[in-house]
Amino acid sequence: MNGRMTERFLVKYAAVARQASYLDKKSSLLGESNPYYVLEWLLLPPSKEELERLSSIDYARSPGLDRKKQIPFLQVFFSQTVPDLAFSVSNRLAFALRRSALADLRRLFGESAWTEASGRLVSRLQETLSLWSRFQQTWAELTKEAEEEFARKRKELLQEEAEQPKEVMEEQLQRLQETRNERINAIPKELLSGPFAEEPLLALFYYKNWETPSSYVEGFIEAIRHAGVDPYAAAAEQSEPESLVEWEAQERKTFLDWAAGYFSETDLNRAKLDMQEKQRVWARWLERLPELAKTNRVLAEELIQTTVNIHGAERLFVEDGTSAPWLPAFIRTLLEGDERRAQELALFVRDRIILKQWPIFAEKLLSPAISKEKHIWVFCLDPVSIEQRLLRSSAAKAGPAAMIEALCEAYAFGLKTGLPFRWLEPHLAYLCDKEPGVITTFPFKVSSFAELSPVLSVDAALLTPVFKREAAAPARRKIAELLVQHMAAGADHVDQQEKKAARLLASEKPDMVKLWLERYGREPDMLPKASWERAARTLDVKWLGFALPGKEAEHAQVLKWLETNSEWISFEGDASPSSGGGSTKVSYRILAPGVLDAAGGRLLARVKVRAELADQQEIRSLLDDLADL
Numbered sequence: 001m002n003g004r005m006t007e008r009f010l011v012k013y014a015a016v017a018r019q020a021s022y023l024d025k026k027s028s029l030l031g032e033s034n035p036y037y038v039l040e041w042l043l044l045p046p047s048k049e050e051l052e053r054l055s056s057i058d059y060a061r062s063p064g065l066d067r068k069k070q071i072p073f074l075q076v077f078f079s080q081t082v083p084d085l086a087f088s089v090s091n092r093l094a095f096a097l098r099r100s101a102l103a104d105l106r107r108l109f110g111e112s113a114w115t116e117a118s119g120r121l122v123s124r125l126q127e128t129l130s131l132w133s134r135f136q137q138t139w140a141e142l143t144k145e146a147e148e149e150f151a152r153k154r155k156e157l158l159q160e161e162a163e164q165p166k167e168v169m170e171e172q173l174q175r176l177q178e179t180r181n182e183r184i185n186a187i188p189k190e191l192l193s194g195p196f197a198e199e200p201l202l203a204l205f206y207y208k209n210w211e212t213p214s215s216y217v218e219g220f221i222e223a224i225r226h227a228g229v230d231p232y233a234a235a236a237e238q239s240e241p242e243s244l245v246e247w248e249a250q251e252r253k254t255f256l257d258w259a260a261g262y263f264s265e266t267d268l269n270r271a272k273l274d275m276q277e278k279q280r281v282w283a284r285w286l287e288r289l290p291e292l293a294k295t296n297r298v299l300a301e302e303l304i305q306t307t308v309n310i311h312g313a314e315r316l317f318v319e320d321g322t323s324a325p326w327l328p329a330f331i332r333t334l335l336e337g338d339e340r341r342a343q344e345l346a347l348f349v350r351d352r353i354i355l356k357q358w359p360i361f362a363e364k365l366l367s368p369a370i371s372k373e374k375h376i377w378v379f380c381l382d383p384v385s386i387e388q389r390l391l392r393s394s395a396a397k398a399g400p401a402a403m404i405e406a407l408c409e410a411y412a413f414g415l416k417t418g419l420p421f422r423w424l425e426p427h428l429a430y431l432c433d434k435e436p437g438v439i440t441t442f443p444f445k446v447s448s449f450a451e452l453s454p455v456l457s458v459d460a461a462l463l464t465p466v467f468k469r470e471a472a473a474p475a476r477r478k479i480a481e482l483l484v485q486h487m488a489a490g491a492d493h494v495d496q497q498e499k500k501a502a503r504l505l506a507s508e509k510p511d512m513v514k515l516w517l518e519r520y521g522r523e524p525d526m527l528p529k530a531s532w533e534r535a536a537r538t539l540d541v542k543w544l545g546f547a548l549p550g551k552e553a554e555h556a557q558v559l560k561w562l563e564t565n566s567e568w569i570s571f572e573g574d575a576s577p578s579s580g581g582g583s584t585k586v587s588y589r590i591l592a593p594g595v596l597d598a599a600g601g602r603l604l605a606r607v608k609v610r611a612e613l614a615d616q617q618e619i620r621s622l623l624d625d626l627a628d629l
Contacts, residue, residue: 004050005108006038009267010077014057018073021063025081033264033311035085036101042082043105043117043224046074065207066189079200084208087216092251095223096258102227108272118224125221128201129214135188135196142187150180232258241285241292241303256306265312275312282307283316283324290329300333305341308348318357323364328373335379335423346380354380362393366406375410379423383407383430408435416445421457428458436466440475449486449501452479456497460504467504476505480512487535488520488527498538509539513595513604521592521608536598544568544594545607551589558588558609568594570606587612 004010017025029035046054054074062073065080089095106114157172192203205213232255235243244252263282265275285303292300307313307330317324324330334345354361354377361377364370378386390403411427415438431438442455455463467476483501505512516535520527529547536543548554561568572591594607 003271005040005272006268007050007054008271009038010054011057012267014059014073014077018057018059018062022065022067022076022080025063025076026084029081029085032268033266034097034101034261034268036098037105037268038082039086039098039101040105040108041078042086043109043121046078065204075200080204080207083201083204086220087213088208089219089223092254093257093261096232096254097261098223099227100230100233100258100262102223103230103233104269104273106227114227118227122221122224125201125217128199129217131196131199132202132205132213135191135202138191138195139188142191143184146180146183146187150176150183233262236262236281236285241288241299242296244299244302245296252302256302260306260309263310263313276315279310279313279316282310282313286316286324286326286330289326289333293329293333297333300329301337304330304334304337304345308345314352314356317353318360321360323360323374328376331376331380332419335376335419339422349377350380353377358389359393362390365390365410366398366402372409372413373417375406376414376419378407378410379414379419379427383411383427387430404434408438412438412442415442415454418451418454421454424454425457428454429462432458432462432466436469436472439463439466440469440472443475443478443482446482449479449482449498452482452501453497456500456504460500464504476508477511480505480508480515483538484512484515484519484535487516487538488531502538502540509541509597510604512539513541517592517595517605524593540598541604542596542598544596545590546593548590551587554590555588558590558607561607568603568607569609572608572610585613 013029017028020028029038051058051074057073059073061070062076064071064076086098089098106118109117153176154173157169157176160169188206192206196202210216235255236259244255247255259282263275263279265279269275286307289300289303292303307316317327317330331349334342334349336342337345365375365378386407387403390407391400408431411424411431414424415428415431428439439455439458443452446452466472467479479501483498483505486498502509520531524532524546532543532546535541545554545557548557558569589610589612590607591610592608594603595605596602597604
C-alpha cells in the first residue's frame with residue numbers, strides 16, 4: 001500500500017482541531033461521513049518518514065484526554081483519538097461504518113500486508129490488555145502502601161493529641177488527608193509516565209475510565225478478524241431497494257444512514273478508493289425511483305433523502321452531458337413531499353445540480369425533442385432567475401421568444417400534472433404575465449372544478465386581467481360549467497375558491513344562472529336544498545319562488561307578484577292573467593324559480609309560471625267541447 005488514504009484529511013483536520021478540546025476533536029471526527037478510515041493509522045502506525053512529513057502539523061501543545069496537560073497534536077491523534085474511535089463503537093450505524101471501512105482497508109492493503117498488519121495489531125492489543133492487568137495490580141499495591149503510610153502517620157498525630165491544641169491537630173490532620181489524596185491521585189499518572197509509558201493505550205483506558213477495557217478492545221479485535229464480511233455492502237450490490245420493505249424499521253434506517261456514509265466521497269477516502277465506481281451501485285438503486293414513486297412513496301422519499309446526504313452524489317444526476325433518466329421522478333417526489341423538507345431538497349437540486357450544470361440544462365430546455373417531464377427541474381428555481389440565466393447563456397441565441405415559450409411549456413406541464421401549488425404559484429404568476437393563454441386553456445384540460453385549484457389559487461390581482469380579456473370568454477364559460485356542476489354537489493359551506501371563481505366570472509353570472517336553471521330549475525327537488533342554498537351564496541343571488549310549501553302557497557305568491565312585480569313572471573305559452581276571461585278561475589303553478597342579483601336587485605331570470613283552470617266543471621265542459629270538434 002503506497003501512501004496514506006487519510007493523510008490529506010489529517011492535515012486539514014489538524015489546522016481546525018489543534019486547539020480544540022479532546023471531546024471537540026472527537027466530535028469533529030465523528031461528524032465525517034465515515035470517520036473510520038483513519039483506523040489505517042492504528043493498523044499501520046506512522047513511520048519515521050511519515051512523522052517527519054507531518055511535522056508541520058505536530059503542534060507542540062494540543063489538548064488531550066488529560067485536561068490539565070497539553071501534548072503534541074499528533075500524539076493526541078495517534079495515541080488517543082484514533083484508538084478511542086476504534087474501540088468506542090456504541091450503536092449499529094457506527095458498527096456498520098467501521099465494518100465497511102475495515103473491509104475497504106483490507107482490500108487496499110492486500111491480503112499479505114493486511115494479514116501482517118492486523119496480526120501485529122491484534123497481538124499488541126492482547127498484550128496491552130495483559131499489561132493493563134499488571135498496571136491495575138501495581139496501581140492497587142502502591143495505593144495500598146500509600147493508605148498504610150497515611151494510617152501510620154495519622155496514628156502518630158493522634159498519639160500527640162495531648163501535646164497539641166485542638167485547632168493545630170485538626171489542621172495537621174487536614175494537611176495529612178490532602179497529602180494522602182494527592183499521592184493516591186498521582187500514582188496512576190506516575191505509572192503511565194514511568195514504567196508503563198511504552199504503551200500509550202494504557203493512558204487511553206485510564207482517562208476514559210474504562211474499568212474493563214477488554215469489553216471495548218475485544219469487540220474491535222473481532223471486527224478485525226471478520227474484516228471483509230460486509231452484509232450492508234453486499235445488500236447494496238446484490239439487492240433492489242424494494243427488498244428494504246421487509247426490513248425491520250430501525251435496521252432499515254441504519255442501512256440508509258450507512259449508505260449515506262459509505263457512498264460519500266470525502267478527503268478520508270478519495271485518495272485511494274474509486275468512489276465514482278462505488279457510487280454507481282447507488283445509482284442502480286435510483287433507477288428504481290420512477291416505479292417506487294408510484295408504488296412506495298415512503299421508500300422513494302427515503303432514497304431521495306439518502307442521496308442528498310451522500311457527498312459527491314451530484315455526479316449521478318448528470319453524466320456525459322445527459323441527465324439521469326430518474327431525475328424527473330426524483331424531483332417530482334421531493335416537490336410533493338413534506339413542505340419543510342421539500343424546500344431543503346429543492347435547494348440541493350438547485351445549487352448542487354442545476355446551477356453547476358446550467359449549460360446542459362439550459363440547452364435541453366430549448367430542445368423540442370425532449371419530453372416536457374424532464375424539465376420539471378424548473379420548479380426548483382425562481383422563474384425570473386431562470387429567464388435571466390437563459391438570456392445570459394449560450395441558449396440566448398434561440399431568442400427571448402423561444403426561451404419564454406419553452407419555460408411556459410414547462411410550467412404548463414407542471415400545472416397539468418398537478419404539482420403542489422406552493423411550487424406552481426411563482427411560475428403561474430409568470431405565465432399570467434408572459435403567456436396568459438396557458439392559463440386560459442387549462443380549464444379545458446380538467447374535468448372537475450376541484451382540478452382548477454392551482455389556477456384559482458393565483459393572486460386575484462394577477463388572475464383577473466387574464467380572464468377579463470375577450471379571448472378568454474370560452475375559458476370563462478368552461479369554468480362556469482364546472483362551477484355549476486360543483487355547486488350541485490350540495491356541500492354545507494362555500495369555500496374560498498368557489499367565491500373567487502364567482503367573482504372572476506361576474507360577467508358570466510346571468511349565463512351561470514341560466515345554465516343552473518336549465519339543468520335543475522324544472523325539477524328543483526332533484527337536488528337537495530343545501531345545493532340551492534350553496535349556489536345562492538356562491539353566486540350572491542336570491543331565488544324567487546323556490547321551495548314554497550305547496551300549490552296554494554305558489555298561487556298566492558304569484559298573485560302577490562302580479563300586483564307588485566309582474567315583470568318577474570314569465571307565463572308558459574300564451575297564458576296570461578286574463579286569458580280565461582273575467583269569470584274563469586285560474587290557479588298558478590311555479591314551473592321554475594326566478595333569480596334576483598342579491599347585490600343590485602337586478603332580475604337575472606324570470607319565474608316560469610303556468611296558469612291552470614281551477615274549476616273542475618269548467619275543465620269538463622272544455623273537454624266536451626274539444627270532443628265535439
